[in-house]
Each structure stands twice: as structure tokens, then as C-alpha cells.
Amino acid sequence: MALKPSYDDKLHLSGLSNTEILILALEASQKLEWNIEELTPEGIRFEVPLNWYSHGEEITFTLEKESDGEVSVRSQSRSVQFVDYGKNRKNFQKLQKTMEEVRAALPPEKLTQKANELEEEFNRPLTEEEKAYIEEEKKKGSLLSFFIPRKGFIATPILIDINILVFILMVASGVGILEPSTLALLKWGADFGPLTLTGDWWRTVTCNFIHIGGFHLAMNIYAFMFVGLFLEQLIGSRRMFASYLLTGLCSAVFSLYMHPETISAGASGAIFGLYGIFLAFLLFHGIAKEQRKALLTSILIFVGYNLVYGMKEGIDNAAHIGGLLSGFLLGIVYVFSYKFEKADAQRTVSIIGELGIFCIFLFSFIMLCKNVSPLYQEIRQEWDSGIVEAYLNGELEEEENKDDSAMSVSDDSSGRQLPSYVPVGNNDTWLSYYDTETNFSCQYPTNWTKITGVEGLTPISHPPLLRLANGANQLSVTAITYDTQKEFEHTKKLLLTLPRNAQGQPSEDYKQSNVNINGLSMTRTTNPLHIGAPDEQGEDIQQIVLNYFQESNKRIFSIVMLVYDEEAEPDLEAIASSIQITK
Structure with missing residues (x-):
């Protein structure tokens, strides 16, 4: 599982009220071009934009109660990475230095005036629109939000929920929660050449929704959450559904080609397909250069680590590779579709590309079925x-x-x-x-x-x-x-x-x-x-x-x-x- 490194420290700004300290932090954030995600009388939450010097960290600025100007600051990485190369510590140092520069440049009477205006803003009653916005932001910030569909974020939570629901049904039917038996996996639809290639074609679909234990499910859900949060905003919910299914099919058929006698199950092939689409967008789409480097680093670390880890015995790396390659190809199609201004033209190009990916799967699957070993027919019987x-x-x-x-x-x-x-x-x-x-x-x-x-x-x-x-x-x-x-x-x-x-x-x-x-x-x-x-x-x-x-x-x-x-x-x-x- 990827780590999220962080750095914690304290600022000491004696002689200032809490509101004046908040003003200094707000002024510093403008100079640093940090985004303000939340502002309350108790503190501020910043987001550092993705650029050459940042991987997109989150900074929490918290005022200590009943203390003389003491502030707790935490900078934590948001992206998938193992080390932060000192970026979180540098964020703290930048904030501290910039706040000191603002304090030296801002006249005391001007600082007091701004603090009074901020106090009035805190004390005024919220409008109905502001209350609704705050409630919506709270929902988005909670872990539960990943499992609840909402406008613009439909496919990811539904697909995650389906995977979890299938696992719950498996456990409820008596399947082992940590180590399901071979027979249980086969009954629930795992991909297995002697059965898949002799009539059970549907296993190429079902294998993408069943998991080999709770830990396997948790790892895939974690990876799905990360890519889904970014990717669904880029390609939309319809394409997200289609991408999961198509790259899942391609991962299954590539696994059947490489080692058909292996029992294969799990969403990781389809998830690798989603990462392949994301890679195509990062390489060829008009994403800002400063954001592209940070995201590419995170994605390549995830993909590289999992491919190396997948070389271990018992892990279906062929499904990972098949999903990644098909996803990258599908991603190029989606990127190309955005060259057209009209939404209808974009949709048409996308659907043609999706049909092309499906035809590749169908042709490959039919060829495997035609060349099936006689032994598979006997196992089928x-x-x-x-x-x-x-x-x-x-x-x-x-x-x-x-x-x-x-x-x-x-x-x-x-x-x-x-x-x-x-x-x-x-x-x-x-x-x-x-x-x-x-x-x-x-x-x-x-x-x-x-x-x-x-x-x-x-x-x-x-x-x-x-x-x-x-x-x-x-x-x-x-x-x-x-x-x-x-x-x-x-x-x-x-x-x-x-x-x-x-x-x-x-x-x-x-x-x-x-x-x-x-x-x-x-x-x-x-x-x-x-x-x-x-x-x-x-x-x-x-x-x-x-x-x-x-x-x-x-x-x-x-x-x-x-x-x-x-x-x-x-x-x-x-x-x-x-x-x-x-x-």
C-alpha cells in the first residue's frame, strides 16, 4: 500500500491575536499561490497545487487554544508515493518565512483592520447557499463519499460498491473471508481456461468483480479510489463504466493466453486498465505541465511497484499487463476524441474506439476457444x-x-x-x-x-x-x-x-x-x-x-x-x- 508522508511542526507568533495570525496565513497563501480549502476561526486548510516543486500536499494550519500565538502546522502528501523528498518540511519553511515577511511589511493598523473585517465575516449568519455548500464539501471530504454516487462521480462509487457487495455475498454463502477455496472461486465466476474457453465465456466479466480474500479486496479498493477520483472527472461516468468493463475483459483474455490453467480473479486487471487510460491523458492530453510531472511520478511508482510485486508466485501479472496495455490504447482514443469541439463528435469517436477494443477482445477470445486443448473438454465434462x-x-x-x-x-x-x-x-x-x-x-x-x-x-x-x-x-x-x-x-x-x-x-x-x-x-x-x-x-x-x-x-x-x-x-x-x- 502506498504511503502518505507528512511533517509536523509549530509556529510561534507571540503578541498577535488568533484572527491576526489567520490574516498573516491568508496573505502568505496568496503569495505562495496555495488554494484555501477551508477557513474557520480555529484554523485553515490549504492545498499546494501540483507543480515541479510539489506533489500536491495538504497543509493544516491549526490555532492552539489558550496559547500565546502558537500554531500547529501539518503538511501531508496526498498522492501515491513512498517518500516526499523533504517537500512537506519545505512547505512548512516556506509558510513560516512568508508569514514573517508579510508581518514585517504589513502595518499594525492595517493588520488590525483586516482582522476586524475577518471577525465580522465569521460572526455574520450564513446564507442558505453557503450552508448547502459546506454540507456538500463535508460529504466529499469523508471516506463515505467514495461509496455514494453523486453528480460527476457516479461510476467509481457504483463499481466499488458492486465489488464490495459481491464479496459480502460470497462471505455470507460460506466462502472464507481471508482465503477462499479454489472451488468457491470457481463457483463464483473466477477465470479458469478449461472452463472459460469451453462455454463459460461470462467468466471474463465476473472475474473482475470477485476477490481472493478481504486483503485482496481492500488493496484493490484503495487503488481504485485514487485513480477514480482523478479519472472520472476527465472522461465522465459513461466512459468510466465502459473502461472498467473493456479493460477487465482484455486483462482476462491476456491472462488466458499467458497461463490459462491459472485461476484468476480480482479487479486489479481492470484497475490497471484505468491507470493505463490516465497515463495516456498525462502524456498526450492538455494537462498543465506542472501537474503532469507530479501525477506521472505517482502513477509510475504505483504501476512499477505492482508489476514488480506481481512477479511473486500466485499473482496474475498477465492480467495486470493486459489491462494496462488495453487501457493505454483506449486512453489514446479518448484523448483523440477531445480534439473535436462538439460533444456528439467526441461521443462518436469514443464509442468507435470502445467497439474496437471490444473487437480485439472478441477476436482473441474466439481464437483461444478454437485452439483449446482436448484436455479442457475433458475437464469441462x-x-x-x-x-x-x-x-x-x-x-x-x-x-x-x-x-x-x-x-x-x-x-x-x-x-x-x-x-x-x-x-x-x-x-x-x-x-x-x-x-x-x-x-x-x-x-x-x-x-x-x-x-x-x-x-x-x-x-x-x-x-x-x-x-x-x-x-x-x-x-x-x-x-x-x-x-x-x-x-x-x-x-x-x-x-x-x-x-x-x-x-x-x-x-x-x-x-x-x-x-x-x-x-x-x-x-x-x-x-x-x-x-x-x-x-x-x-x-x-x-x-x-x-x-x-x-x-x-x-x-x-x-x-x-x-x-x-x-x-x-x-x-x-x-x-x-x-x-x-x-x-
């Missing part, structure tokens, strides 16, 4: 059938554990006990597995148990991507990426080399062939494997190894299947036939 929900709720795992506890135990001649193979039942279905780092995917039936927490073969080796078990039968998938081409080729050669018999010929027990699985050229090696100590009878099982050599990434995939029960082999072959590895 599992979502529609309730399998995904059951899996995320742990219901399938509970059933598997029950099946494991009910497994019969068979004795072999060595005296060891092994769990029995459980065949596919009427209630079994197929689940999908996908590894985002290697783009490996496959399917497996629910009569097979996915084993988690498995370590590598050695302390320095990577754990398997996937390990499945049914009884004593197993399937294990590993993927190893090598640093150099030499290491890759050496390992490949070793894996393709078959053991030799006593005559130096390739062992007859090993059968090696080339197979094609879903367009992937793999090497298949089968061989008998003896399990047990040399002096024990042990067990003879079949081992099937599939190796896929991904030359482009210097990566080797190994799928190892251990067949204890002949009935399990069709399951293993079916799992292997579903393997896909996309580039």
Missing part, C-alpha cells in the same frame, strides 16, 4: 458431472481410502503380503492430471490412487510428476531437464542401451520398440523384473518403460509401469494412451 467438485471436496479421496482399507490381502510364497488389484467399478470414472511446468497431461481411472508427497530416488533428484497405485501395481512419471545438450545426449544414449547377456548380445528378456502416442514418438521397453533378495523366491513382475525425448527443452520424460497383476495391465495401457505433452 468432469466439472459438469460434479467430479471436480467432489474431488476438491475430498469426497473421491475418501472413497479411495475406503477402497484401500477394504482391499483383500493375498499371501505369496515368500510370506509377504501385498494389497490386491481393485478392478474398475460401476461408480468409477476418469480424472485428468496436468502439470503446468512441463505441459504433461494424462487421465487415470478413480480405481487408481494418486500418491502425493513422494520424494525423488536420491536426495538431489526431483520428485515424480505423478505416481499412481492400485494394489501393488504402479505407474510413475518423471521429467528431468538437463543443463547442457551433452548431458541430455549422454542420458538418452544410456536409456536406449539394453543390457547384454553372457555372449555380449542384447538380452532377450528386453524388448524395445518405437511407439506413437498422440503424435509423440516414444521408445517402449518391456522386461521382466525380479522383486526380492537373491536368496529369496521373491516375485517376478513385468516392467514397462516409455521414454520421450523432448529435444527442444533438453527434457526426458520417463513413464514407468510395474505390473504385478495381469488384470491391471489394460488400465496402465489406457492411462499411457491418454498421455499428451504440448510444447
Whole structure:
């Protein structure tokens, strides 16, 4: 969250009445060209205009009660920044010096006359118009004003209120207030490629109104308040609504393009879009130069900090970038529209630009839908059938554990006990597995148990991507990426080399062939494997190894299947036939 640095100090002006001190402050503010926001018998509130020497600070000038000319002064930054580079302290020094100059130049009788006039102004009754104005200014100055629509400030509070209302409804329905579950986010409309690109197009809209916890919501509301306060005055309420929705759509589609398997939610993509529009105005619109520098500094600090912070794991930086770029493009359109004098012409140019941004989103989304992975259709079927929900709720795992506890135990001649193979039942279905780092995917039936927490073969080796078990039968998938081409080729050669018999010929027990699985050229090696100590009878099982050599990434995939029960082999072959590895 951005900081608002401040500086506090006191002025000592003995020998003067409170009203005379106020006159000196008012005269000083005119020389310094500071704006007076509020004037009361107790003090004054100034606003320092944005310029090369200021970021737009607020100065509170408060008279101390029953003190001899002592004044408390606070200068506080208003814009988004981490440090003020001494600007608040300099504001105090400027005010102090200028008030001393005014006091030295202003004759005592003139100071007294002005003080008496100010006293009369304070004591006269307010007109109805002045009372209404004061009430309106109080409303604007309160935090509550950000949530209440008013003339000229409609879109920002309504959009903020919608985000808050959706979060309240989520919490009321049982969603975690700090860490919502994956299932809850998906049910409420988070963006997720396998669902969004297979029918749930509406997720590109809803994902911009749901948040991953209360802290996530608070951060986005804070950023929204800052940009909305400035931007809605520039572009108007209609454009503000359109900007939020359009840049939110573009942020969602860019996120789907970059990492579709990531669950994405939150208003930050749309908010970055609003900042992109603001950047376009600061760079190309007729905003005063002295204001432009200060605002640009604040905006660039916010955008830069959040993009760097967004590199952390779990943050959807692609949505931020997509929103920022689309917003900047839309902002250029809005800036161009102001080159026309007539309001109708400005509106027409704006609407054409908005339609253009929407067409970019629509074309990109349709192309993503056309090139969707077959795996996404399978995940869609599992979502529609309730399998995904059951899996995320742990219901399938509970059933598997029950099946494991009910497994019969068979004795072999060595005296060891092994769990029995459980065949596919009427209630079994197929689940999908996908590894985002290697783009490996496959399917497996629910009569097979996915084993988690498995370590590598050695302390320095990577754990398997996937390990499945049914009884004593197993399937294990590993993927190893090598640093150099030499290491890759050496390992490949070793894996393709078959053991030799006593005559130096390739062992007859090993059968090696080339197979094609879903367009992937793999090497298949089968061989008998003896399990047990040399002096024990042990067990003879079949081992099937599939190796896929991904030359482009210097990566080797190994799928190892251990067949204890002949009935399990069709399951293993079916799992292997579903393997896909996309580039």
C-alpha cells in the first residue's frame, strides 16, 4: 500500500491575536499561490497545487487554544508515493518565512483592520447557499463519499460498491473471508481456461468483480479510489463504466493466453486498465505541465511497484499487463476524441474506439476457444458431472481410502503380503492430471490412487510428476531437464542401451520398440523384473518403460509401469494412451 508522508511542526507568533495570525496565513497563501480549502476561526486548510516543486500536499494550519500565538502546522502528501523528498518540511519553511515577511511589511493598523473585517465575516449568519455548500464539501471530504454516487462521480462509487457487495455475498454463502477455496472461486465466476474457453465465456466479466480474500479486496479498493477520483472527472461516468468493463475483459483474455490453467480473479486487471487510460491523458492530453510531472511520478511508482510485486508466485501479472496495455490504447482514443469541439463528435469517436477494443477482445477470445486443448473438454465434462467438485471436496479421496482399507490381502510364497488389484467399478470414472511446468497431461481411472508427497530416488533428484497405485501395481512419471545438450545426449544414449547377456548380445528378456502416442514418438521397453533378495523366491513382475525425448527443452520424460497383476495391465495401457505433452 502506498504511503502518505507528512511533517509536523509549530509556529510561534507571540503578541498577535488568533484572527491576526489567520490574516498573516491568508496573505502568505496568496503569495505562495496555495488554494484555501477551508477557513474557520480555529484554523485553515490549504492545498499546494501540483507543480515541479510539489506533489500536491495538504497543509493544516491549526490555532492552539489558550496559547500565546502558537500554531500547529501539518503538511501531508496526498498522492501515491513512498517518500516526499523533504517537500512537506519545505512547505512548512516556506509558510513560516512568508508569514514573517508579510508581518514585517504589513502595518499594525492595517493588520488590525483586516482582522476586524475577518471577525465580522465569521460572526455574520450564513446564507442558505453557503450552508448547502459546506454540507456538500463535508460529504466529499469523508471516506463515505467514495461509496455514494453523486453528480460527476457516479461510476467509481457504483463499481466499488458492486465489488464490495459481491464479496459480502460470497462471505455470507460460506466462502472464507481471508482465503477462499479454489472451488468457491470457481463457483463464483473466477477465470479458469478449461472452463472459460469451453462455454463459460461470462467468466471474463465476473472475474473482475470477485476477490481472493478481504486483503485482496481492500488493496484493490484503495487503488481504485485514487485513480477514480482523478479519472472520472476527465472522461465522465459513461466512459468510466465502459473502461472498467473493456479493460477487465482484455486483462482476462491476456491472462488466458499467458497461463490459462491459472485461476484468476480480482479487479486489479481492470484497475490497471484505468491507470493505463490516465497515463495516456498525462502524456498526450492538455494537462498543465506542472501537474503532469507530479501525477506521472505517482502513477509510475504505483504501476512499477505492482508489476514488480506481481512477479511473486500466485499473482496474475498477465492480467495486470493486459489491462494496462488495453487501457493505454483506449486512453489514446479518448484523448483523440477531445480534439473535436462538439460533444456528439467526441461521443462518436469514443464509442468507435470502445467497439474496437471490444473487437480485439472478441477476436482473441474466439481464437483461444478454437485452439483449446482436448484436455479442457475433458475437464469441462468432469466439472459438469460434479467430479471436480467432489474431488476438491475430498469426497473421491475418501472413497479411495475406503477402497484401500477394504482391499483383500493375498499371501505369496515368500510370506509377504501385498494389497490386491481393485478392478474398475460401476461408480468409477476418469480424472485428468496436468502439470503446468512441463505441459504433461494424462487421465487415470478413480480405481487408481494418486500418491502425493513422494520424494525423488536420491536426495538431489526431483520428485515424480505423478505416481499412481492400485494394489501393488504402479505407474510413475518423471521429467528431468538437463543443463547442457551433452548431458541430455549422454542420458538418452544410456536409456536406449539394453543390457547384454553372457555372449555380449542384447538380452532377450528386453524388448524395445518405437511407439506413437498422440503424435509423440516414444521408445517402449518391456522386461521382466525380479522383486526380492537373491536368496529369496521373491516375485517376478513385468516392467514397462516409455521414454520421450523432448529435444527442444533438453527434457526426458520417463513413464514407468510395474505390473504385478495381469488384470491391471489394460488400465496402465489406457492411462499411457491418454498421455499428451504440448510444447
